[in-house]
Amino acid sequence: MVRTFGELLERYDRELFAYALRLSADRDEADDLYQDTFLAAFRAWPPPRRDNERAWLYRIATNKAIDRSRRTRPRVNLADIELAAPERDSATTLDIARAVELLPPGQRAAFVLRQVQGLPYAEIAETLGCSEVAARARVSEATKTVRRRIA
């Protein structure tokens, strides 16, 4: 169980920053999302369920990203997305990034949580505040859209 903000950062801040990069247009926006997410977590401490701080952080980040994307038009800095997924070959990364950019915010989060971060569906459901069935449907819908666009 995480007992301090320091432990929370040491365990999760790297993957949360990578997640923020994938949900953001560029590294500055990702940095803002990272700051907002952890400050909100510190202010709201403790998490509602003490055995799942990770899903709680993802949920805060996802909600903040969705709120923001409703206010601003999406743009994607492809170099920064590649930074978050350096293991992929760049052509594929670019194609996927362009396709992901066009998804509606809820689907974009579902896609990234599953296909990039590799979270189990139970955690995705918790993150997005929906049922596991709905989470599977959203991931599947988003994946289909992305596949169609990069085909």
Place this chain on the structure above:
Amino acid sequence: MTLETLVADARMRLLARATREGLANVGYTVVDSPLGPLWVAVGPQGVAVISYGDEPSATDLGRLVRTYGPGIVPDARRTAGIARELDQYFNGRRRSFDMQIDLSGLTPFQRRVLRATARIPYGDLVTYKTVARRAGNEAASRAAGAAVGANPIPIVVPCHRVVASDGTLGGYAGGLDAKRRLLAIERGEAVPAGGWPPASGA
């Protein structure tokens, strides 16, 4: 620019902001020493924990969380003063510490024993019984021994200067080897160049 450096920068800005907003009030770092890594925490009143190893003991962390809440974060700036003093001490260039110590969260008896321990001069050796007497209860030498043994701020509160009445070293949280080395520093024996080899069996 890598993900690592982006995260490190973001974390520094986050911690500065959390500290300004009063969300973080204890800073920690891991200091390299000739006795191996030391986990050091500094709170609003001064040095609160020095733990042998690169993580705090469950007891020390529990006391910090009970006293200060969850706002315990990595902070090289807040810990820079004590890190420098420890370095000077290990190099034989410092005989007492200027940083305030923070004994909050301990019982009044533990605090009296540790205050008495903190007053033992550099290089001296005293027995547990003497510490108990100086803490105001000579009959409680066993309890004083327990309080010295649970010292959350070793080195700065020099519990390594407390030994058994039969002349043996007694115990030490960092291992008896560490206790011997601290006493050797205080006898003026220089730390070998490059520090001691990693403490074995410590």
